[in-house]
Amino acid sequence: MRAVTVSPQVPGSLRLVEEWPEPAAAEGAILVEALAVGICGTDQEIIAGQYGEAPPDQERLVIGHESLGRVLADPTGTLRRGDLVAAVVRHPDPVPCRNCAVDEWDMCRNGLYTEHGIKGLPGFARDRWRVQPRFAVPLDAALAQVGVLLEPASVVAKAWEQIERVGHRARWDPRNVLVTGAGPIGLLAALFATQRGLSVHVLDRNTTGPKPELVRALGANYHTASVNEVDLQPDVLVExxxxxxxxxxxMCKVGPTGIVCLTGVSSGGRTIDFDAGALNRTLVLENTVVIGSVNANRRHWKQAAAALARADRSWLDSLITHRIPMSDFAAAYEVSEGKIKVVLDLTA
Known part of the structure; x- marks a missing residue:
């Protein structure tokens, strides 16, 4: 079978292997035929050799952590043949830490977790893969064309859960939200905000292309000014x-008792002249909260599946701007303007 692989931490080692071994039974009882794999910045960074870890005793790592497939066989009876399914990316560490012990592996405290296509587990950019029942997330059959969005949607679901938990420290009555960035995470964050009945504003630098229309199709407002120039004091800001x-x-933009949720990861190495004292004053005197959020556990994946099932299918489909066949796999990983979500089609 075919698999898209890299030699971890070796830049430019992306390869399509035509004769990759079938998934080992130890990976899980449920055998799945791969339909598609979503591509994001994490894949780009792994290809660039910035990080990545192959499974034990293997030299190459199958990449791809945004999965979608159909069940071929499930001897456990958890799913039926033909069911649409995605697989949870992160697995708990074997120790386990206090959080992993209660299935909160997205909050792992010791860093010994593993992740499909990223750290110690094979990814999903291969013709077939296996998954354990506890990490298999079924999807509505109507999501066959867009279900590959489930992994980024799970990240957004966790972010909103964290925001709402913090919000309930006091009377919680948010009215508006500002989302900075109109990539897949930002657009899905805006979708989840509209599903919560909030007035939604999205900021991005693109003035042309599909992003402005995708935002407006949600009934949201699109801005291209800087954060400081947006005429709004949001209750929630998703960065x-x-x-x-x-x-x-x-951090300085939200209104009193506002919540800033950081989902984007900075590359580091850049120094900015900034008035830290003014930021501290704002955070303290306005009861502002800044939180970081990454990854997701099974609860968030289920929340995301429900949110996608409620969403307009044509809008979700428009989020996927490029569908690239496996035969042209290298093009799927090229960075270029105009792309929102790129999907590698394993059926083509």
Whole structure:
């Protein structure tokens, strides 16, 4: 079978292997035929050799952590043949830490977790894969064309759960939200906000292309000004760019008792002249909260599946701007303007 692989931490080692071994039974009882794999910045960073870890006793890592497939066989009876399914990315550490012990592996405290296609577990960019029942997430059959969005949606579901938990420290009556960045995470964050009945504003630098229309199709407002220039004091700000300037401006932008949720990851190595004292004053005197959120556990995956099932299918489909066949796999991992979500089609 075919598999897209890298030699971890070796830049430019992306290869399509035509004769990769079938998935080992130890990976899980449920055998799945791969339909698609979503591609994101994490894949780009692994290909660039910034990080990545192959499974024990293997030299190459199958990449791809955004999965979608159909069940071929499930001897456990958890799923039926033909069911649409995605697989949870992160697995708990074997120790386990206090959080992993209660299935909160997204909050692992000792870093010994593993992740499909990233750290110690094979990814999903291969013709077939296996999954344990506890990590298999069924999807509505109507999501066959867009179910590959479940992994980024699970990240957003966790972010909103964290926001709401913090919000309930006092009377919680948010009215508006500002989302910085209109990539897949930002657009899904906006979708989840509209499903919560909030007035939604999205900021991005693109003035052309599909992003402005995708935002407006949600009934949201699209901005291209800087964070400071947006005429709004949001109750919630979801930061999805990782740009250091945008991150710091976001912390000062929210209104009293506001919540800033950081989902974008900065690359580091950049120094910014910033008034830290003014930021401290704002955070303290306004009871502002800044939280970081990454990854998701099974609860969030189920929340995300329900949110996608409620969403407009045509809008979700428009989020996927490029579908690339496996035969042209290298093109799927090329960075270029105009792409929102790129999907590698394993059926083509």
């Amino acid at each position: 999805c760019t990782g740009n250091p300037t945008v991150v710091l401006d976001s």
